[in-house]
Amino acid sequence: MKKFKDKEILITGAGSGIGRATALAFAEVGARLWLSDINDDGNAETARLARAHGATVRTLQCNVADAESVAAMAATVHAEIEALDIVMNNAGIGSAGRFLDTTLETWRRVMDINLMGVVHGCHAFLPNMVERGQGGHIINTASAAAFIAAPDMPIYAASKFAVRGFTEALRGDMAKHNIGVTAICPGIINTPIVANSIMEGQMNNAERHRKVVQFYQKRNYTPEQVARVVLEAVRKNVAVQPVSPEAWGMYYAKRFMPGIIGKLSERELPF
Ligand SMILES: NC(=O)c1ccc[n+]([C@@H]2O[C@H](COP(=O)([O-])OP(=O)(O)OC[C@H]3O[C@@H](n4cnc5c(N)ncnc54)[C@H](O)[C@@H]3O)[C@@H](O)[C@H]2O)c1
Secondary structure (H helix, E strand, O other), X not given: OOOOOOOEEEEEOOOOHHHHHHHHHHHHOOOEEEEEEOOHHHHHHHHHHHHHOOOOEEEEEOOOOOHHHHHHHHHHHHHHXXXXXXXXXXXXXXXXXXXXXXXXXXXXXXXXXXXXXHHHHHHHHHHHHHHHOOOEEEEEEOOXXXXXXXXXXXXXXXXXXXXXXXXXXXXXXXXXXXXXXEEEEOOOEOOOOOOOOEEOHHHOOHHHHHHHHHHHHHHOEOHHHHHHHHHHHHHHOOOEEEOOHHHHHHHHHHHHOHHHHHHHOOOOOOO
């Protein structure tokens, strides 16, 4: 897909961070936006900013972990248009803590949002895109944690490895329908995700949590920088798109130095 003017795009998790910045980047190039989030206030603010760019915007409240909520959102969209052109399954949450400290409740919550949220979005919107027969694009937000699984993030890594695996499988399947499918792997991005992450075990410590938040803020790779790469990745129909330098580093390190990465991951984090 080369041009975005008047394309219908839906973004989940549009009320903050990468979702908001990508919504605004698509607004700037004339796309028509369907903004979705569980958080109405954040979503309304993204809508306000996008309208300031002259974009046509609809807002939809949706919990991506809930298949019925996503199906209801799809029914609302398909009551107005035959099919979306682009779906960005982006909503996600963070979690950190060593495996022995994790609860099954956290496993289910993170997998329901980060993995099943992506599956629900594809399940609800792809049939209409295929049926319409005019192609399109699916963007799934994975992570650099889909390349290297840090011992302090077993749940998050599992969810993002799964998103990447699903995305690659779907890409092969959708090619015959001229629907591109891309996994975005951002890196360390300055958004509120860490402040809102579920912390367990030794990570569940206010001082340590504050230090991780500070680390992301100091790194200060912005969601706007991610958004620019997202648009390019869709234009070029890239399969797996690392974004920040550290994401690229992790992508190549895992490929060419898997033994060293394995040894490094036995060390404690500096937080
Ligand atoms: N910030 C990073 O460093 C980073 C790095 C790699 C990947 N990611 C991924 O990027 C995506 C966006 O993260 P972000 O950094 O912009 O975070 P963020 O916290 O700024 O935004 C996430 C948005 O998702 C929404 N959301 C959370 N649970 C939801 C649910 N159940 N249903 C619908 N919406 C829900 C939140 O309300 C929020 O608006 C996530 O999938 C995240 O895992 C982020």
